Amino acid sequence: xxxxxxxxxxxxxxxxxxxxxxxxxTRKNAVMVLMGIELILNSANINFIAxxxxxxxxxxxxxxxxxxxxxxxxEAAIALAIVxxxxxxxxxxxxxxIDSLRD
Amino acid sequence: xxxxxxxxYLFAAVTLVSAFFVVxxxxxxxxxxxxxxxxxxxAGIYVMLGADFVAIVQLIVYVGGILILILFGVMLxxxxxxxxxxxxxxxxxxxxxxxxxxxxxxxxxxxxTKWNVVETPDPVPSTAAIGSMLINEYxxxxxxxxxxxxxxxxxxxxxxxx
Numbered sequence: 028x029x030x031x032x033x034x035x036x037x038x039x040x041x042x043x044x045x046x047x048x049x050x051x052x053t054r055k056n057a058v059m060v061l062m063g064i065e066l067i068l069n070s071a072n073i074n075f076i077a078x079x080x081x082x083x084x085x086x087x088x089x090x091x092x093x094x095x096x097x098x099x100x101x102e103a104a105i106a107l108a109i110v111x112x113x114x115x116x117x118x119x120x121x122x123x124x125i126d127s128l129r130d
Numbered sequence: 131x132x133x134x135x136x137x138x139y140l141f142a143a144v145t146l147v148s149a150f151f152v153v154x155x156x157x158x159x160x161x162x163x164x165x166x167x168x169x170x171x172x173a174g175i176y177v178m179l180g181a182d183f184v185a186i187v188q189l190i191v192y193v194g195g196i197l198i199l200i201l202f203g204v205m206l207x208x209x210x211x212x213x214x215x216x217x218x219x220x221x222x223x224x225x226x227x228x229x230x231x232x233x234x235x236x237x238x239x240x241x242x243t244k245w246n247v248v249e250t251p252d253p254v255p256s257t258a259a260i261g262s263m264l265i266n267e268y269x270x271x272x273x274x275x276x277x278x279x280x281x282x283x284x285x286x287x288x289x290x291x292x
Binding site for chain 1: 162
């Protein structure tokens with residue numbers, strides 16, 4: 028095995044991103060879709076920090092990663108509030124059955 | 131193979147294996163707990179990249195905040211009769227084919243690109259430098275994010291109470 032470099036971190040990020048996409052596509056529960064989105068945001072953060080380190084951009088990548096973490100926290104709070112409201116309204120949070128706007 | 135490499139592969143294995151279980155486990159509560167290990171592994175990868183402050187923030191915000199929020203979301207949106215909170219998967223086969231092709235494409239792009247890697251100095255503690263950057267170059271974004279987080283949390287609280 029070769030020494031750990033930029034490519035290793037990028038491959039980790041790619042696989043994590045794909046697993047997140049897979050979770051978003053296949054899970055029916057809205058909370059599980061949210062977990063997939065968290066995986067995707069984490070993979071983006073790994074990319075930011077890896078490029079900042081191996082491209083010698085100083086700390087800018089880490090600061091962007093901090094901003095992404097803040098946005099993820101806000102997004103999780105809003106999304107869970109929406110999910111809880113949906114559950115109160117139609118007692119179900121399966122994303123393939125919430126289609127009343129289509130009719 | 132140095133100690134650095136061994137620790138990297140350890141954290142990578144923890145991250146990817148638990149992420150795989152997050153998206154494939156049928157029990158939502160188990161998925162949430164595997165997500166805990168994924169976040170720990172990602173924090174370890176941040177440490178490997180010399181981002182100590184981001185790793186600690188990852189642990190505090192993700193593990194201490196978002197994961198607890200998600201667990202509350204699971205608990206509040208299911209009729210709890212036992213620990214078994216199941217959920218189905220849909221389109222598993224087509225999704226794995228498409229995602230596999232996607233992974234192959236992006237992975238091939240990553241592996242075949244000649245990255246212009248610069249030799250970097252050894253990582254130093256970054257907390258003080260990040261703090262001074264946040265109140266100098268990035269002051270506006272920092273304030274805007276604070277306002278955004280405040281508005282988002284107020285909105286979430288008022289929406290969830292309705």
